[in-house]
Amino acid sequence: MNPFEIKDCALLTRMSGLPAAVNLRELRDRIASCHRDVLYHHFCETPLTPSFDLPDYRNDFAVWAKSRLGDDVLAERLGMVDPYSVEAMEDLRAATLEIIDERLSEVTMVPWARPGKELYLMQAVTIVFDTGDRITHPDELAAAIGRITNSSIYFHVLEARRRNTPREDDFSAWLRGGEEDWSHYIRAIESIDVTFFTLPELRRKMIEVLTSARGPGGKGDRA
Amino acid sequence: MNKTLEAYEAVVGGAVIRQLRMLGERLKGLTVLHVNSTSEGGGVAEILTWMVPLMRDLGLDAHWKVIRGTPAFFSVTKSIHNGLQGKPVTLTRKDWDTYYGVNAENCGELRDSLGKADVIVIHDPQPAPLLTLCPNRKGKRIWRAHIDISRPFRGVWKMLRPFVEKADASVFSMSKFAQALPHPQFIISPSIDPLSDKNMDLPKTELEEVRERFDLDPMRPLLVQISRFDRFKDPVGVIQAYRMVRRVLPVQLVLAGGGATDDPEGKEILDEVRDAAGDDPDIHVLLLPPDAHRTVNALQRLADIVIQKSTREGFGLTVTEALWKGKPVIGGDVGGIQLQVTDHYTGYRVDTPEGAAHRIRFLLHHRDKMVQMGATAREYVRENFLLTRNLREYLTLFTCVLRGQHRGTIAV
Numbered sequence: 001m002n003p004f005e006i007k008d009c010a011l012l013t014r015m016s017g018l019p020a021a022v023n024l025r026e027l028r029d030r031i032a033s034c035h036r037d038v039l040y041h042h043f044c045e046t047p048l049t050p051s052f053d054l055p056d057y058r059n060d061f062a063v064w065a066k067s068r069l070g071d072d073v074l075a076e077r078l079g080m081v082d083p084y085s086v087e088a089m090e091d092l093r094a095a096t097l098e099i100i101d102e103r104l105s106e107v108t109m110v111p112w113a114r115p116g117k118e119l120y121l122m123q124a125v126t127i128v129f130d131t132g133d134r135i136t137h138p139d140e141l142a143a144a145i146g147r148i149t150n151s152s153i154y155f156h157v158l159e160a161r162r163r164n165t166p167r168e169d170d171f172s173a174w175l176r177g178g179e180e181d182w183s184h185y186i187r188a189i190e191s192i193d194v195t196f197f198t199l200p201e202l203r204r205k206m207i208e209v210l211t212s213a214r215g216p217g218g219k220g221d222r223a
Numbered sequence: 224m225n226k227t228l229e230a231y232e233a234v235v236g237g238a239v240i241r242q243l244r245m246l247g248e249r250l251k252g253l254t255v256l257h258v259n260s261t262s263e264g265g266g267v268a269e270i271l272t273w274m275v276p277l278m279r280d281l282g283l284d285a286h287w288k289v290i291r292g293t294p295a296f297f298s299v300t301k302s303i304h305n306g307l308q309g310k311p312v313t314l315t316r317k318d319w320d321t322y323y324g325v326n327a328e329n330c331g332e333l334r335d336s337l338g339k340a341d342v343i344v345i346h347d348p349q350p351a352p353l354l355t356l357c358p359n360r361k362g363k364r365i366w367r368a369h370i371d372i373s374r375p376f377r378g379v380w381k382m383l384r385p386f387v388e389k390a391d392a393s394v395f396s397m398s399k400f401a402q403a404l405p406h407p408q409f410i411i412s413p414s415i416d417p418l419s420d421k422n423m424d425l426p427k428t429e430l431e432e433v434r435e436r437f438d439l440d441p442m443r444p445l446l447v448q449i450s451r452f453d454r455f456k457d458p459v460g461v462i463q464a465y466r467m468v469r470r471v472l473p474v475q476l477v478l479a480g481g482g483a484t485d486d487p488e489g490k491e492i493l494d495e496v497r498d499a500a501g502d503d504p505d506i507h508v509l510l511l512p513p514d515a516h517r518t519v520n521a522l523q524r525l526a527d528i529v530i531q532k533s534t535r536e537g538f539g540l541t542v543t544e545a546l547w548k549g550k551p552v553i554g555g556d557v558g559g560i561q562l563q564v565t566d567h568y569t570g571y572r573v574d575t576p577e578g579a580a581h582r583i584r585f586l587l588h589h590r591d592k593m594v595q596m597g598a599t600a601r602e603y604v605r606e607n608f609l610l611t612r613n614l615r616e617y618l619t620l621f622t623c624v625l626r627g628q629h630r631g632t633i634a635v
Contacts, residue, residue, distance in 0.1 A: 008242055012619040014629065015401055015408040037630050116557065120398035122410070125623050126632045129245060149238040150606070200606075 001178035004135035004171070006144065008152040009128045009159070011048045013041070016121040023112035024069060027061070028100045030121050036089035037123040043083035043092065044162070045124050047199050048154055058195055059083070061096065064119045069111035074103045082195065084161040128155065138175055138182045142210040150199035157194060157202060188213035226273070226418060227280050228611075234417045235611050243611060246618040247281030249635050253621065254284040256340035256362075258333070260300065260349035262289045266413070266540075267346050267369055270613075273416050277614055286340075288333055290350045296325040300349045306379030307348060307372045319382055326352035337362075342621050351386040363624045366390040369413075371400040371537055371558075392624050396538050397559055407629040409620055412562070413538045414613035415547060415604070420516035422547055425524060433521035437477065437507055444474045444587050447526035449519055449544075451480045452493040452510075455535040457555070460576045462499045462506060464532070467580035469505070472587055479509035479522055523548050527593070528586055532579055536560055546570075547604040549597035553582050563608070569600040 042060040057079035066075035278285035529545035536558030552570035554560040
């Protein structure tokens with residue numbers, strides 16, 4: 001099997017050019033008209049932006065609904081939107097709008113944020129580069145994950161789900177392409193619910209499950 | 224002495240340093256020119272003091288030039304600065320001529336450097352006309368606004384905007400500080416240098432010396448707010464909160480900061496603070512010189528809880544400094560404090576002296592929670608607000624601007 005090429009990325013956020021949203025109706029309008037990169041940023045790129053690692057929810061819209069609109073119902077519904085389960089960003093847009101429209105039909109007053117607590121619609125540009133580092137054998141996976149950056153973890157585990165068909169991480173895709181059966185490692189990675197881990201936690205968890213799957217002799221539990 | 228990137232490896236880890244080296248490798252030889260208006264004093268000079276050597280360490284041909292000006296010029300730029308932050312100011316046609324004229328003179332002196340640079344970064348409004356002067360240069364132009372210009376005094380912004388809109392990109396510290404412009408606007412948060420005098424680890428003996436110097440009792444909890452004596456930092460509100468806590472807990476309070484006594488407003492507020500403190504021996508109002516970095520460092524480390532009860536705030540690097548020292552922060556729910564302080568995790572955001580007093584009392588009764596918050600806070604800063612992240616974002620910015628690609632993914 002070909003060596004796994006470890007890549008890394010660096011992200012820079014920028015203004016989307018859309019006005020900030022101050023209430024739920026404006027949020028709806030912004031989501032309906034924004035570029036797909038804006039949606040992707042607020043749903044998927046949050047682990048790489050300077051935001052607190054353990055918010056109540058994993059996407060910016062749900063966090064804003066809870067902390068600034070004070071709408072717990074909406075926050076809970078938006079918080080369960082899985083951006084990696086949809087085929088395309090337009091599906092994600094439609095699912096999000098559906099939730100907001102439903103909420104707008106339920107409330108008697110449009111939830112709004114106080115001045116200074118608006119939601120700024122952002123997007124990002126990402127540079128991807130080859131680190132030159134290679135994994136030559138699946139048994140080296142856990143050790144390799146221990147030495148790469150958080151942004152590298154993001155690129156190969158989370159961002160990969162946007163790139164790959166089927167939607168899976170780069171490590172699993174690589175293992176699947178090998179001539180031997182590495183399904184014990186693939187199962188180990190699949191056992192992690194990536195949504196609820198920060199990048200450092202995700203690294204620890206991956207090392208833990210891969211080390212456990214490898215077993216003492218390196219052959220793993222292939223039963 | 225200039226530090227190299229490897230000096231930071233023990234703080235951020237080898238992977239982060241290797242990542243910077245790899246990004247730097249792809250920009251090797253790139254000529255970058257930073258231009259600002261002062262070589263010392265102020266946040267911008269502080270940033271460029273570490274950034275330019277580290278960019279050079281990465282293989283970029285980085286330079287820093289300071290424009291020269293007359294007292295009249297700096298008086299005008301001070302008004303422009305205030306106007307951009309929303310203060311109504313009066314600037315005459317002559318004032319704007321002075322502003323433009325001094326920049327034109329500087330352009331003459333900097334022509335060679337401006338012409339050769341691949342990327343020119345103009346910091347803040349003082350040298351902004353350089354974005355339009357020297358039209359034949361080859362490089363990309365970036366305007367870096369370090370201040371909040373979200374609600375500028377219209378007369379000032381109207382005059383300044385024609386200069387800054389000629390940039391290829393602009394950079395703001397927070398999304399809420401930005402202005403709509405006809406080019407991409409990037410966001411790069413400020414950062415702290417963990418090895419600087421203000422943030423480095425200090426020997427215990429030095430902490431004890433500072434404790435003794437200010438007559439602080441080691442046996443009682445210490446609350447500290449570090450900030451200049453400015454109404455927006457609400458020092459009187461902090462004293463009110465302290466008094467509410469003092470009824471039930473034997474706390475001490477330090478309010479420390481620089482404050483020019485020749486600044487009429489600063490003096491007035493300092494007097495108000497001293498009046499509010501009265502003869503309470505447990506309130507220490509300290510007017511520190513601008514270079515008292517190690518003293519500030521020691522006071523933050525001696526604190527049990529750091530307070531930043533601002534009612535209006537920029538990014539709030541004093542909060543970053545406190546979080547880096549593993550202290551929970553009780554801060555106003557404004558500006559960059561919102562990005563740094565999260566309730567129950569790194570501290571508490573409050574709106575009133577009562578709110579601050581409530582949170583102080585809670586934390587002092589839950590020491591284990593304070594330790595936990597402190598550890599979370601330090602890791603949060605390590606991940607997001609150290610200079611290595613700042614440097615990485617500048618390298619990313621240069622790559623984007625040079626390629627003219629401002630969204631999506633760029634493979635390099």
